[in-house]
Amino acid sequence: MDQKKLAIIATKGTLDWAYPPFILASTAAALDYAVEIFFTFYGLQLVRNDLSVLKVSPLGNPGMPMKMPFGPKWFRGINWNVPNAIQALVPGYESLATVLMKQTIANNGVATIADLRMMCQEADVKFLACQMTVELFGFEHSDFIDGLEYVGAASFFSFAGDSDICLYL
Amino acid sequence: MNFDKELDARGLNCPLPILRCKKSLAELTAGQVLKIVATDPGAIKDFEAFAKQTGNELLSSAQAGGEFTFFMKKK
Numbered sequence: 001m002d003q004k005k006l007a008i009i010a011t012k013g014t015l016d017w018a019y020p021p022f023i024l025a026s027t028a029a030a031l032d033y034a035v036e037i038f039f040t041f042y043g044l045q046l047v048r049n050d051l052s053v054l055k056v057s058p059l060g061n062p063g064m065p066m067k068m069p070f071g072p073k074w075f076r077g078i079n080w081n082v083p084n085a086i087q088a089l090v091p092g093y094e095s096l097a098t099v100l101m102k103q104t105i106a107n108n109g110v111a112t113i114a115d116l117r118m119m120c121q122e123a124d125v126k127f128l129a130c131q132m133t134v135e136l137f138g139f140e141h142s143d144f145i146d147g148l149e150y151v152g153a154a155s156f157f158s159f160a161g162d163s164d165i166c167l168y169l
Numbered sequence: 170m171n172f173d174k175e176l177d178a179r180g181l182n183c184p185l186p187i188l189r190c191k192k193s194l195a196e197l198t199a200g201q202v203l204k205i206v207a208t209d210p211g212a213i214k215d216f217e218a219f220a221k222q223t224g225n226e227l228l229s230s231a232q233a234g235g236e237f238t239f240f241m242k243k244k
Contacts, residue, residue, distance in 0.1 A: 027184040030191035031222040109182040109209075119188055 007160035013042030015054040022116035029123035040130035069103035172204040
């Protein structure tokens, strides 16, 4: 049986959207797929040396439950339905939401992004970074982890063109 | 059932049990058996899919008291 191939385009640079590409890539690699991820636009934040740039914002996201990761069960069950106008005005609201989400992640036995990213690299998932976006956003190659290949869209297609699954995330 | 290595994946959530299983299998030789204990309710279906895709044989899966126990034979 030919090895199956998964190609992923990662375009989002927030803590919540960091999960789908790394979860799917690491799992596919464990299932013996060859995997490549093309990090472009905000997705470049996922391959920065410093992952503390990843935050989550409940602002303008009605799908995000805002529940407290501590306290008694009845308290954890409350969904804090804070209006967008207040979220936008309160300084540090995003940082607070990020701290709470990281605690929720830890409470649920979910891996950190740093761990999942490392597991992808250990499993030989190939990371491609969009050189055009690196320049557009004023990044340096030294801002990013080792093991990236800086390429353009054409290089992505040379793998994605024969892939069994291609995901835009 | 006899086994050669045990993996405690309790408290871990998707996709960690599968990733740890893959790693543990890599330390075994063909024909050896890995025992896995997990608490992730998705694990039963996930380990079936893992075995089907990778060709490692899922010898048994059992559920008791919120824990899932699997025996997987390395191909």
